[in-house]
Amino acid sequence: MSITRVFDLLQYNLEKFPKADMLAHKAEGGWTKYASQQVIDTINQVSYGLLQLGIKKDDKVAIMSPNRPEWNFCDFGIMQIGATQVPMYPTLSDADIEFILKDAEVKMIFVSDKEIYGKIIAIKDKVAPQLIIYTYEKVNGAKHWSEVLQLGSEHQEPDLQQYRDKIQPDDLLTLIYTSGTTGTPKGVMLTHGNLVSNVLESSKLYPQEIKRALSFLPMSHIFERMVIYMYVYLGISIYYAQSMDTIVADMQDVKPHCFTTVPRLLEKVYDRIVAKGAELTGAKKAIFYWALDLGLKYELDGANGFWYELKLKIARKLVFSKWREALGGEIIAIVSGGAALQPRLARVFWAAEIKILEGYGLTETSPVITVNFPMQGGTKFGTVGPILKGVTIKIAEDGEIMVKGPNVMKGYYKREDATSEAIDADGYFHTGDIGELVDNTYLRITDRKKEIFKTAGGKYIAPQTLENKFKESPLIEQIIVIGENERFPAALILPAFDALKDWCAKKGITFTTNQEIIKNQQVVEKYKREIERYNVGFGHWEQVKKFELIADEWSINTGEMTPKLSLKRKVILKKYDKLVQKIYQSVQAHA
Template identity: 35%
Template sequence: MSDHQSLIENRPPSVANLFLERIEATPEGEAYRYPVSPASGKGPDEWRSYTWGEAARRVFSIAAGLMDLGVRPEERVAIASNTRVDWILCDLGVLCAGAATTTVYPSTNAEETAYILADSESRVLIAEDAEQLAKARERRAELPNLAHVVVIEAEGAVAAEGDPEGWVLSLDELRKRGEAYLEEHPEAVKETVGALRSDQLATLIYTSGTTGRPKGVRLPHDAWSYMAKAITATDLVRADDVQYLWLPLAHVFGKVLTAAQIEAGHVTAVDGRVDKIIENLPVVQPTYMAAVPRIFEKVYNGVAAKARAGGGAKYKIFKWASGVAREYAKVTQDNFRRTGTASAPAGLRAKHAIADKLVYAKLREAFGGRLRACVSGSAALAPEIGYFFSGAGVHILEGYGLTESSAASFVNPGEAYRTGTVGKPLPGTEVRIAEDGEILLRGPGIMQGYHKLPEKTAEVLEEDGWFHTGDIGELSEDGYLRITDRKKDLIKTSGGKYIAPAEVEGQFKAVCPYVSNILVHGADRNYCTALIALDEATIMGWAEEHGLGGKSYAEVVGSEEVHKLVDGYVQRLNEGLQRWQTIKKFRILPRDLDIEHGELTPSLKLKRPAVEKEFGHLIEEMYEGTRET
């Protein structure tokens, strides 16, 4: 048995145990960095740190405070907050109290927040601020189990008329209660952690789902303990790493990164403000970072737009360098696969060296200059964008998993990564492809089931542990997985041809630097159409340069000039597609798709039914006068 396998098989029951081991091993080591805004509100943030020992003191006081409030093992404590260091400390506090965390996106409206709190029977809500508190207060009559709301940012979040006594308290007050509790019961937290069983519920994550009511996914302590061990066994994370964590922690992708960090013991800089990413990267200088494809698309489009704004010569150099990057990535990855060495012919190496000085070095600097790898997940990354970054020295390792599989079932192995695939299964995870192409998974990361939904659980989870992912994929002979589409998203045209819309959409994102979102439609129709939303920053920049300055976004995207521009990219896309995949007609949307209108999930996945419903009139327009066959 290998060392890695032995570590995974002999894992402790919970991440709470791993946390206690980490505190003991490196109490003075730096654990978390977090930003503090200047009191004046002007100037850059100041970054401060917690050592593992300091983090532990906070975590233990939160855990003991929850015990003092009467929270018992496996009872639920909800967290509704943006990504910040307090989220991680509170989550660890919940785990160390033996309770289970219910995650709630801060962008969730009051009605759905109440549904999650009620369905999970959460006893306590840890709310970020007055806004999150207000959602619970508005629906308090529907929440008989909710005994307390603990507020992280206490300003403005005070008890109101009609609140039961002690219903609202600040995080500082909770910690003070915990400190007093620990004076009387000094071993309470350690004893609770020591009594944890691997099959106890640790986390209840509600899938934002692309259809219907969210379902609570039950993940036991063992799932996170396994993930922590298995991820570090892949050499994806190292003890000397600096991770930049901005992903939503209510989402399984962000959550799994907190478990792996505790096992590896490296530093994590935490700041969930997406508008600060560009500003933070050179300050944090991460060695690795996880993101969703939309971020890489935005960076790529931003770099392309900047080059275009620099004039014809600059844009020509960028386009040439992009081509060189893609060619270099394909050649070196192919050679590594065949020979184990990422080599390239001398001529290509020379071109690559010039392009590196002119373009790639600046791109790597924008990422902080120390990035060893990025992990991309949650949705498919267009291969052409992946190849561009790979050739530019920003290595994007695509991974794959679902909420139901604790996020990370597959990940690309370091140097041997292959763009366009999601890599190999984590050690301890099994995979097989069903006859219809569906990916089935089995292993310690798979959920126990959907909360209070045995019929829904039985639909996807077989008695022998195989989980039906709903995704279609192909395995290479040496175990690399390629996802081709969601099973339910496959389009069958009226001519009987199957089309994977995500594949066509990904290719369009690689050719059109102005696209933000695209939805390809064609089920039971005799040709394909597309709804296209444009990225505001890049298209407004283009408009400025092409005589449309001063017009609103809606006016710009509705103009003949922009239609003509996008049409050129659609034609370019069609050149590389099979005849039945080509986009015959398209409509540019008057606004971008967003979470607020329910068209994107909080992890920025497209909700196809919602988009098709909202813009159904535009789809029908594109098929008017055609005969369905």
């Protein structure tokens, strides 16, 4: 059958891959599974219920909830009648919630729980007095989403096919608001055609033996949402993790073949594995580090030769098999996106027979522009892979990556000025990222255009390249390189406190708070040595000369990170302005 609109995936899935666990989530200690026909029936009930409640084509309906099957039921239910789904992160600030509800003129919203319901009720009268609110969990005084299903089951007319037939590939599917790290959020308009093009082309590159996935990245972000649609197309069962805190336990339950993640989580998995290896003694410890060293030298397609491959076979049996067990034991591939992945992590996981498929894209491109894939020649370490079929990339004179293709958004909602600034007369979307094509095939991202800065000496610094290198240190959780219009680069460093506390324990250093630990002179000296170690290989003008340690944890809730776990540089620099001044004032004092 022809798939031109996202909801066409449902019938395709039912015909090709009917199963008892199309969707699953854990509740009250056990996994609740939804069969393919049950999923479609529930989605249709949502559509009929929305029609009864007066929702029409092009009306905006929001979902503000963590991942759960109800998210899918409502998403597909909304799109089938031609309405537009507006995903909202559960962690949004009140100001962003107000802006989105008002700007999108949201008619109805589905929220997960009491906490989010309270947030919406608190601002409803101010920005959207007519807003209809339904909750997924039972909340006193709130309408439960089962009422929508009940309405739908009682009024199944006119036939939904009439509504589906009126929806064209170029019709608006979803309105996704950017996180607003640089000002007012912008609504990205994505069509059915945008997402379908991405799903169909990405699926051709995905390992066909994969049958079961674990999902924990927020579906409010286009990365996870497109991948969920791809799972539906490929007939892959989708299991939703209970929360970010239960991922390890959920993996043991589900034994997934795949999942999507962001580099920060992979870095934490790797650091935890290495920390456990360091606790071993004698021959076991020696074997662990021998295998780790071997893995870090891994090259694709047997390029290291017969002797290396023989040793790797032994390492996989003795050491790397345990890595796979930690991820459920049946993992085949992990898709990484949202930020740059350290090449050494890709190498060592591939060596462990866990294929890391790093890709690149933006909300505005639905999202995939390029992606590494497991077929021969499909992956190159240190790059974000070959260009997706149907997509065209052009590198501007200043190095900016420009993209054209069926995946590029319709524009920014109510923002013709921003749209014409982002998409030029030739139809190329300007990504704001700097990159280059390796071997005329693989894309390498070098930095964000807006983040590259010039020192007082006139030298350009690409902070992301430096930051990625420094984060190889198990003692560094996060780092921001600074130095615009200053004499040299410096850094704000958030220590990896668990690893640092272990180091302090071995050195006999005692402390009571994070604030106390970062002021300890031995700790400061240790970080000086780490900076010197990772400065090697960079030009003298690029090297970080001074730094300050940060005691606070950075998170989505405290505002320093976006929902996809990338850093909000402007927010952090504003928050720690006095520390930045301290770094450069101390230099002036000694000048």
